[in-house]
Amino acid sequence: MxxxxxxxxxxxxxxxxxxxxxxxxxxxxxxxxxxxxxxxxxxxxxxxxxxxxxxxxxxxxxxxxxxxxxxxxxxxxxxxxxxxxxxxxxxxxxxxxxxxxxxxxxxxxxxxxxxxxxxxxxxxxxxxxxxxxxxxxxxxxxxxxxxxxxxxxxxxxxxxxxxxxxxxxxxxxxxxxxxxxxxxxxxxxxxxxxxxxxxxxxxxxxxxxxxxxxxxSPPGHGVPPVWPGNSPRKVFAYLHPFRQIGDLLGTLAKGNFSTIVYGPEIPETVKKKIDSDRLVFSNQPLDIKHVAAECNFAVTNGTFGTTAAFLLYGKPVLAMPTNLERVMVARRLVAVGAGLAVRQDKPENLPKAINTIMTSGKFAEAAKKFGSRYAGLxxxxxxxxxxxxxxxxxxxxxxxxxxxxxxxxxxxxxxxGADAEIPAPGTPPRKGRRARHK
The missing domain is CATH 3.40.50.2000 (Glycogen Phosphorylase B;)
Known part of the structure; x- marks a missing residue:
């Protein structure tokens, strides 16, 4: 072949x-x-x-x-x-x-x-x-x-x-x-x-x-979540290190909900500063499907794959983007109505954003709408x-x-899109589609 x-x-x-x-x-x-x-x-x-x-x-x-x-x-x-x-x-x-x-x-x-x-x-x-x-x-x-x-x-x-x-x-x-x-x-x-x-x-x-x-994201990859405490409200965070990560983790630790954080690159010195029986760090990647079924929302740095995965499972996302690519993802997330974004240099806005996304049903509804559109795929x-x-x-x-x-x-x-179909070889490109330069 x-x-x-x-x-x-x-x-x-x-x-x-x-x-x-x-x-x-x-x-x-x-x-x-x-x-x-x-x-x-x-x-x-x-x-x-x-x-x-x-x-x-x-x-x-x-x-x-x-x-x-x-x-x-x-x-x-x-x-x-x-x-x-x-x-x-x-x-x-x-x-x-x-x-x-x-x-x-x-x-x-x-x-x-x-x-x-x-x-x-x-x-x-x-x-x-x-x-x-x-x-x-x-x-x-x-x-x-x-x-x-x-x-x-x-x-x-x-x-x-x-x-x-x-x-x-x-x-x-x-x-x-x-x-x-x-x-x-x-x-x-x-x-x-x-x-x-x-x-x-x-x-x-x-x-x-x-x-x-x-x-x-293929289901079954990763371990099932084990939530700390017994709060019915749950938050999952997948995070990379950035300057204000201590502020974000501290805000999550003070919340009246259970939190699991997966961040394999987060320094141990940062983790040790978090003293809470409502927040735990996972050393292994988690099964996103299982996590999404149990959490209220996810927190990311605006990483596209994780953000899309939770929306597909009908759960809203709070993004704190750390570079331009992730800012672009966060803006699309907000435009869809399925989440909120907080600038990394504005950690003081985190408590309000967390409370809003936790208590307002409109973000969950928008996420469910997104997930329903692609259900079956x-x-x-x-x-x-x-x-x-x-x-x-x-x-x-x-x-x-x-x-x-x-x-x-x-x-x-x-x-x-309704008019989309992968064209056969040799099909002239529609306006807007790239063709190989001759």
Missing amino acids: ARILFAWELGKGFGHLAPYIDLVDGLQKRGHQVVFAARDVGNTERIFGSKGVVILQAPCMMHNVANPYRVQYNFSHLLHNIGFAEARSIFGLVKAWRHIYKYAQADMVLFDHSPTALLAAKPYKFKRIVSGSGFLIPPASQPLPLMRYWQQYDMDRLAKEEAQLLANINRVQEGLKLPALPSVSAIYDADRHFLLSFKELDHYPDRPDGNYVGMF SQQWQTEQMLDAMEDLLGVAGQGTTPRSDNTKAKTAAIM
Whole structure:
């Protein structure tokens, strides 16, 4: 059958690996070979090493740029900061990725947060899929749209900044004797895009068109919750360290409810300062389905996967975001009406927010409405959608273990929109959908 290369260049953690566990299993069951070029080969080995997957080290930028944007307003600013500010740096990474492609001899490449790998792939004939959350796949426009869309920015200045970035990219193209790109967004042209998101939670709320395939947490992963005390009101918190985490934990500990906190990176010195018989720390990840069935709401740092998981189970979320990507998630959460957001530099607002989300039924109702819309969809459904689309592109449709049915198409319409259906290979793109740049 086919050889599939998964490319992961930027970012950290399991969020760039976990969404593909079932997909890799499905590809192997259908007879395909899988290769990974991963930023973090250690974590990739932990997840996929026993599955017979070939794991390579992805080429990565090893130094910081000299003049980074301290505040990033669009994705071009992010690309500038990760190395696209210097044509020489891009050139070296592109050449390294070309060696990866020569070795892998892939029929298809799936790119997760891999802009340089995508640029390097331009002259190759393999099929390409760009996959990730809405944040990682900016809508096509010139200049790229604002990430801080709620703030003002000089668009003429943004266009000039992006033009300089494009000039750096095209110096690399010229050095490789390849055609110039017409825009920065052309980097993300592909045969398919898998938006691991939901339209209501897309980081870019004005995206004109998107192939949403959802984001699901498989049930049964993790331990069941053991709540401290005997309060009927329960809160679950999944947190990463940040400057005001002590304030957040202290507020939760004082609440008239039972709290379980999962935060494997929270320092022990911080945990030891919390003295409460109503709050406990879990050393193991918990079964989200089980937790959601028993808690009143969840507290997160605005992490997309956890926020979406609790909304799918009909539970509201209180977000205290710690970076721009998570601020964008928090704003979508609030727009849906299924939660509240508190700025991390405003911990004094936490008690009121916690009381509001605990006592007002409107947040729970909005979360239940969100969950009801996607009831019946699952990670298995998502995996089948992605597998079928990949095999369509490879020209081996019909090899799947679960053929498409009218019911599956109905579910697809529910999540992607009433007029959405994964198009057949060669179908001209609708207005707003990316097509691979020729």
